Structure formats: structure tokens, C-alpha cells
Amino acid sequence: EPEVTQTPSHQVTQMGQEVILRCVPISNHLYFYWYRQILGQKVEFLVSFYNNEISEKSEIFDDQFSVERPDGSNFTLKIRSTKLEDSAMYFCASRESGSTGELFFGEGSRLTVL
């Protein structure tokens, strides 16, 4: 069964360092997303991406965040200068064209900022 894959599964970084989280969405999907979940809190929307551009972003997704689809398979989230409060599980998700909203999530990348 096709799945969304994410790397790394866990990353520990120092405050102020840059981090790149990687995702390989399901191959025939055209819509891509990043969500995050701080421990014990709700899953929160960060950004949606379609046709090589951001289609919607939340207030959380400020200038320190960026997304990119550098090739035909990868989708990345970059955090330029990490803060302690960026510690969370980051989920990539994808959706096929024509569906009305079923997102398929990856297993997540746990980011720990020290």
C-alpha cells in the first residue's frame, strides 16, 4: 500500500541551528501539507502546497519556515533558526487530486531543540 515516508524519524538540534525535514509523498498525489503536534497538544496546520507554490499557511508558519519541492518526489520543510518552542512532531501529508479532503499522513519527524 502506498505511503508517505518521512526522514529523519528523530532529530536533535541546538537552538539557532537550521533543520530540514524531508518527506516523500504518495506518488500520484498533487497536494502536500505540513502539520505539527507539540507533545500533548492538538495537531496544527502549518502549510499547504500545490503546483509548486504555497496555497495556504497558518500564523505559525512565519519567515523562519519554508517549504520546497526540489524534485519530482521530495517535499521539504526548512526551519532556519530553531527555537525551543519548535520542538514537536512534524507530520507531512499528501492528497490526491479530486478527493475532497482525505489526507494521508507520514509517521512523523520528531524534532527536539535544546
Next chain:
Amino acid sequence: EDQVTQSPEALRLQEGESSSLNCSYTVSGLRGLFWYRQDPGKGPEFLFTLYSAGEEKEKERLKATLTKKESFLHITAPKPEDSATYLCAVRPLKAAGNKLTFGGGTRVLVKP
């Protein structure tokens, strides 16, 4: 602002003891309501989409229903493998990028 509230926060059941989870929502026009299952340390796994009041969906021991203000996830004769956190999310009509707003989830523990 779109809001999703789930209750109870946690539910302990004996195997075979049926129960219901509630998801109350406030949204400016509903495009869809989604139920997901999340196991510890994993990503949400899609279960159901409901689009309009009165709609019902079933999958094995799970049945989801929808009214204009809330949705219920009924678990019939649960087994220990049904233990998970169940998440409800809404997609408003105005969401250009398919943004989903999630509730806090209900942690279900089914004891044998």
C-alpha cells in the same frame, strides 16, 4: 474561528463494552468532517469522511455519524487493538488549501 472539541478526553473500556465518542464543531460552512486514528508516536490514519448531516459511515467495529453541530464515533464491541487516540477534524468551505482543524482527540484504552 473554526473550533473542534472532542469528549471525553479519555475513555477506558472493557473488551466488548460499546461506547461513543463526541466531536462538537463550529465552522463557517462545512466541506467535510474527518475521523482519524492515531497510535502513539505515529501519524494520523484516515478512517472516515462525512459531508452532510444525517450521513453515516461504517468500518468494522466503528461507525461515524454527523449532525449539523456534532459527530459521533460509535465503537461496537471493541477489542484491545481498537486502543488508540481518535481525532476529529473539519475542513471549512472557505479553506483554499484544504486546511484541517483538529480536535484534541479522545484516548481510548480497551482492556481485555
